Amino acid sequence: MRNMQQWFDEYGHSHQNPTNKLIHWICVPVIFFSIVGLLASIPSDSIKMMFPPQLQPFVHFGTVVVLLGLLFYLRLSFTMFLGMALVSGLVLLGVRALEEWGTLPLWATCLLLFVLAWIGQFYGHKVEGKKPSFFKDLQFLLIGPAWLLGFIYRKLGIPY
Structure with missing residues (x-):
């Protein structure tokens, strides 16, 4: 099993061009946000009713996928798990606010963001010259999201 740095090193091979990196700083968070929003x-109303009213706005399939993703990060690095949990919480709050x-309906806004961000990503990789x-x-x-957070961690001196 690869560790976090090995994942980052391999991911970094196709992310050397400054334009592609900049595009990733914009598009990766937008894609993450839009997937959670989509x-x-x-509809998950029957499931929501099993939870207290304060939690119901956050009971949806986006939260389930976020929790599964957090298990992936936890396997690799506790500090990355904590950072991605914070990022994920902010994304969930943002999705709730947008909803x-x-x-527009949440799905329509997120679908538009998703398509535009992927166009940006593929343009960045065209500039990079790598898939x-x-x-x-x-x-x-x-x-991808953890790779960006890794830059922030390094600036702050936080090990991952």
């Missing part, structure tokens, strides 16, 4: 849009105050890492291994879809 999954939150799937409550957005002008996206997830073509080699789908687990790299989970590494």
